Amino acid sequence: MVSRYLAHDLLWGMTPQQLPVDAPAWAIESIEAGQPVVVRRATSTAERIAVGVRGRLREQRYGTSMAIAAITRRVSPEQLCHVHTHRDLPALEALAQLRPVLDACGWAWGVSGSAGFELASGFAALHEASDLDLILRTPQALTRDQARELLALLDAAPCGVDMQLQTSSGAVALREWASASTRVLLKNATAACLVIDPWNPREQAA
Template sequence: MVNRFRPHDLLWGMTPEQLPVDAPGWVIESVGAGQPVVVRRATTAPGQIAVGVRGRLREQRYATSMAITAISRRVMPEDLCHVAPARDLPALRTLAHLRPLLDTCGWVWGVSGSAGFELASGFAALHERSDLDLILRTAQPLSRSQAQVLMMLIGTAECLVDMQLQTPNGAVALREWAGPSQRVLLKNAHQACLVSNPWNPQEQAA
């Protein structure tokens, strides 16, 4: 079992018995149905991984932790790029539209959010007005001009596309990095802070 997990990874193996005693009923129901949990950005005790449980409603999100030894399966966002969808919805049609563009962009990309959850698990998580959540693995800096070109490409989509750049220091929204603000919000397991360069958070804006 790979022991290095990243935000947006989906994990199987959580059972109702592993949940806190005060977990809401919908959380117990979701986990009991065999749904995966999603890795989130947070620090935990050794041997644990921070995860979130999804419910049927948008506001049903529950933060907890899971023993690494309990994990039976892991699916990463980049594993889902070419999974055939079982339903015909705007977010999934958008994914099909963007796939050839993203496959040739030179970066590793993946599907997260509701679309990723549905593609990986088979549980219905999308609806007609769902956004499409994507990630881009950017170990090396993506320039603002590159970000603007990418925003133009995804701006042609049928539904709203929310792409996160996954840098070595945390995540930043592509929309922000492509925008005019000198500083953007960088989120990692320890904090969320405004930086001028997500790949070098100590760098000061000119």
């Protein structure tokens, strides 16, 4: 089904009681603290959306689902582009540096990953070595030359920057699309497959 909630959206409204009985203790603690959950790129239903719970450690990620009726608030990556914070970290410095360039690129963009989580929730998720995760909405094709130009700008930032191109058929890594490889890995709600053109829905149907 097509959901109005997109991968990387942050959702509030999950309670510990909604978690499965075998959920790890750290996931329960995260929800009890009032943290949002993030929409996962996985199959959802009319009543439930696939989400993930974040813990304090990088390896603490728990996949589950949430009742759509329980959602009280949603924040998309695009809503976080111009959120500012007093924290002085390389990922946030990179965001400030790239903001005017991305605003002028003509595509909708957003902040995801740890930076997006922190900017949306106020919970500290970034550290000195954190990368910056970004998304770029690309309903029309971004050429490989355009991808290389954009990647060069990202690589000049003060920390590692990973960007996902969000096509109508799924997501592909900008760095991979900018490479000389013929096929790239496209991820959608049901699978991950190698394609030549991530904007061609016929390739996934083949």
